[in-house]
Every structure is written in C-alpha cells, then in structure tokens.
Amino acid sequence: MEYVELLRARRSLSWHLGILAILTLGALYLAHEALLHVHGSGASHGPVQLSWLTWFATVFAAIYASSAGTSLNRENATRDISWTKPAPRTLVALRFVLIDVAAVIVVFAATFLLETLVLVSLQVTPVLDSAFGEMLELGLGASLMWYALIQVLTCRFGPGARSIGGILWPVALTIDGLAQVPGVVGSLAMAVDVVNPLAYVGSSFGSSSGARATLNFVPADVRALAVWLFAVLFCAVAVTIWPRKEA
Amino acid sequence: MPAIFTVDPRSGVPLYLQLIEQIKRAIALGTLAPGEQLPTVKALALELTVNPNTVARVYRELERDAVIDTSPGRGSFVRTDGAGHEARRAVADVARTAFEGAVREAKSLGLSRKETHELMARTIARWYETENDA
C-alpha cells in the first residue's frame, strides 16, 4: 500500500472524525438540554427511519471525499518519487484510490453510528424501514461518486486545481438547479447532470422541502446502482489517465 | 601508505598522467619502497576523489612500464627489481621538460644566451650549495 497516502488519510481522518466527535458531543449536550425542558410535556419523539440517518452520513462522507479526491493531484508534485518506483504507475494510482475509498467508507460508517448514538441517547428508536437498503446504497455510492468525480477532474493538473474540490459544491448545485429550467439551457444542464452526484440524491432527500427532483423520474434502485457505476468508472479513468501526464 | 598524492583537475594535464608521474617520483625518491603494496583501485579512487577507471588506467600503465606488479587477488606491489631505474628515468623526463620550459620562457622573454646561462648557474648554485653532490 502507498505509505504516503496512508499517512495522509490517517491525518485527514483524524481531523474529520475529530470534528465529527465534537459535533456529536455538542448535539448530545444540546439534545439532553432540550430533553430536560420538554420532559413531562408528554411529547415524545416518534421513531426515526434509519434511511434518514444516511443523509447526514452522505453529506459528511462527501465533505471528506472533497479533500481526498485531490490525492492524485497532490501526488503530481512528487511524481519524481512515485513514477520512479518499481511498480506500474497505474497500480500506484489504484492503491491511492483504494485507500481513499476505504477512508470515505469509514467516515460514512462513523457518522452513521454516531448519529444513531445521539438518537438513542435521546430515547428515540431508529426503525429499519424498507427504503433503508436503497438509501444506504445511494448515499454511500453518491459520496464515492463525488470522490471519483473530483479525482478524475483534478488528477492531471497542477496544484491550482486543488480548489476544484471546494468549488464543485456550488457548481454542482447550480447545474442541478439549471436542469429544472425549460429550454436549451435546461437540456444542456440536464445532460451534464448525468454525471452530477447531487442530481441522484437530491430527489430522494429533502423532497418535502421542495428540493430538486431532477432525476426523480429514474427509479430509486437504478439511481442507487448508477452512482456506484459512475464511481467505479471515474476511478478507472483517473487511474488510467494519471500516468499519462507529461512531465 | 606513507606517500600522499594529489591531483589537480584544473591543470590541463590528464589526471592519469599526473598520478603516474607522482607515483614514479615517489618510487624514485624512495617514499614508495620496493615491494610495498599500493592501495586497491577503489581505495585510491576514493582517497583522491577521482574516477576508478583513472586509477585502473594508472595501474595498467605502471605495470606496462614494469614499475609495479599486479597479481589478481593479492594486489599491486612496487617491483623489487628495476622499478627504481624506470622511475628515475621518468623523473629525469619530468626534469628535462621543466628545464626546456624554463629555457624557452627565458628566450621568449628576450634573455640572451649568456644571460640565460648566468641565471641558470646562479640558480643551481643557490639550490645545491648545501649539498656536496655534483
């Protein structure tokens, strides 16, 4: 395994999970305060569907994915080392990707578990609903697709491209929003939206708050599969084109 | 080894020639004794910070000139027979070249034959005054 990427992932994970832990503690504290106040009011929270918990896990995992997605781009600065190793360059890139993917999954799982912890401590029962499996697949797949999209967009460029990870959020939101617009603009945006992870999840999450329903016409199970396929595709492309960059 | 060699990469003379001359001089003067072992090619190259092939070439030429003997596995040794003779001959060559250079220089500076001769006699007198050799 690529030691340097292991070190980077470890450091990054520590940060993200640390922040997550602080958020959790904060949430626990606030929630208990609230509980104390409403205790005895007779209002008890109903059971929460587990599939809803995947929403925050997806978001947090995607946040992690935004920074991990520039790992190959970062490695371009030290190509002199990684390209002169006795291992095929594609394999080196693949090892980077595998470490990152594992880390994204760790963040997803950790967020999910901590959310569950917070709810349980609020004496709210999480309920396994029928949509859970699909939402889990869609959510995790979408955050991996997010990672892979950033990887494929940045792996061939220099350090300036690192900001793509941050810019991609508003860009993705904008394109997804434009896809609603009728006419040529809308159609073009819709075409681009095919590779936009937000288009796949936006319709499942927050539909009641009037959020986008861009790809809602596509059945949920197909969407769930599509994000994984795109994630794998983008990773494969990134791993293949990264060694081709001319020095 | 007691003898110390230096090479000057800045001089136009190829390093291997400089080294050959210095080793022959050491033998002629006795700082390198007959039968004494020379360092390995690698050791001398590292000590002088010169290319190993340069040292290898030096040893080859010294062997060709019958100044040293190299036996594989044992090393390189100053020959006990005749090495001194060859070395002295080489040293004489060096001296002759130096003389030619000095005389040429004097002539191109415009010194007459008589002036050059006087200069040389005075110099010899100064350098040989403390010794009893001719």
Next chain:
Amino acid sequence: MNAPLISITGLTKRYGSFTAVDDVSLDVAAGSICGLLGPNGAGKTTTFKCLLGFAKTSAGTIAIEGAPLSPATFETVAYVPERATLYDNLTIAEHLTVYRRSYKHYDDARARELLALFDLDPRQRAEKLSKGMRTAVALTLAFSIRPRVLILDEPSSGLDPIHQRHVLDLMIDAAANGAAVLFSSHQVGQVERAADSVAIMNKGRLIVNSVIDELKTGEKIIEAVFAGPIPNLNGLANDPNILRIEQVGSTLRAVTREDSDAIAQRIFALHPRSIRTIDLNLEEIFMNAVSRDQA
C-alpha cells in the same frame, strides 16, 4: 563488466515546433561515470526526463540495463532531480519508510549512515529543510537502494563543499562497485575529477561525447610568438586538426583538436621566437566547444 547500462540512441524530443533534444546518442557502461555538461536550456534535464519515462520521446530508443524501461527496471535505478522532490509534510524518517516499502534492495543501515554523513536529523519534516538538505535527503534515498544505475541532475546544488565532496565519493564508490552513473553539473571541476567521460550538450545537440583523458590529450593551444609580424601561414589554417587560429600582434595561437605535436612542428617551421604548448582543462574545453557551436 563494460556493457552499457545506460544506452541512449538517436533521442529526439520536440515540443511543438521547438526541438529540446536533437538526435542525442550516449552510452554509459557499468563502472563508468559520465558527466553531462551544457549551458542552461541545453536540453540536459529533458534528456533525463526522456530517459526515465517522464516524457514521451519523439524519436530514438532508450535502454537501461539492456532493456526498455519497465517498472521492474526501477528496482535498481535511482534518480535525483534538479530540485529534489520530497513529501513536504513527511519527516525524513517517514521518507525512509516509503522507500523501505517500495524497494527490494533498500538498505536501512546504509540510509542511516548517509543521513549521518550529511548531518541530517531523521525527525525533521521535509518542508523545514533548506535546498541543500533536501538534495542531501534525495541523495540518501537514492543511494540507499543500492542502485546499479544512477541518474543525477545537478546533485551538488545547494550543498556545502564538504558535502559536495561526499557526493563525489558516493558516485565513485558506486562506480567502483559496478554501477553506471550519469550526472549533470555546472561544476566542471567536479566532472573533471569524478567522471571518466564527458558529454557536452548545446541547444539540444550533443557537441562533445568523449573520454575526458582523450579530450585533454587532444585539445591544446599552441602559442607562438614571432620576432616581427606573423608570417604567411601557408594554408596552415586549413589543417583539419586546427579548430581555430587567433592572431594578436606578434602572437599566434592555434587551438588543436588532435595531433598537436605535428601542428607544433609546422608552426615551428615558420621560425617563431618562442613556441609553447598549453594544456587545456575541462572548463576551457567546455567553453571552447560551446562558443564554437554558437558560431
């Protein structure tokens, strides 16, 4: 023992209409050290990049240890680029770990020895190191894998003279153990000591490729001073072994390529007042070669 470990044949690299490397052929045998000299922009770094597969060649072939470049080749090939590349937020010790995990022949004892030689503290982070120290780390890593082929781009840059001498010693030691070393340098004196052959590049072309001793034996200046004005040279200037003739006042200078004795005889026949042969060191030979090429 003398099969070429590095073999470059007809290497050409073009970037659009600009030719950075033009038909360069160069061999470095096992146990040999080749110094690559040239003004900035001559194409030395591009040649290295092509050699290591960082850039695709426009023409020509490259063989290392007798075969085209493959990932397995890098097991015994070490490269130190001009600006030593390191992982900025890793410590020196962590760099050693990266190499230990990547290379079969990595020798940790050797690495520690070299760190001590260059006065490096393994706990230091790479981003805190000066340029010279970064070069020293890169060299440590390179030599720790016990390479058979060493490609070094300005390995002395930023190092103090003592450490520079260590670098030369490391190269000499590697060559004495059978490695092939190709290094570029602006320090001609270093090339003169440590290298046995020299390649000089200018504007992408290889203008000199020779064993250093032969170069120094051949290229000389014959200086003759005449009593009056310089006589007619009788076609002396057409001698193919004369690279250039300068006439200043009563002084004639002929730069010879080979066979300087024969040329000296010819000049002697013109009855100069004095005549001498001046040996050239590598720096002078280098500058002559480049200025000849510019003309």
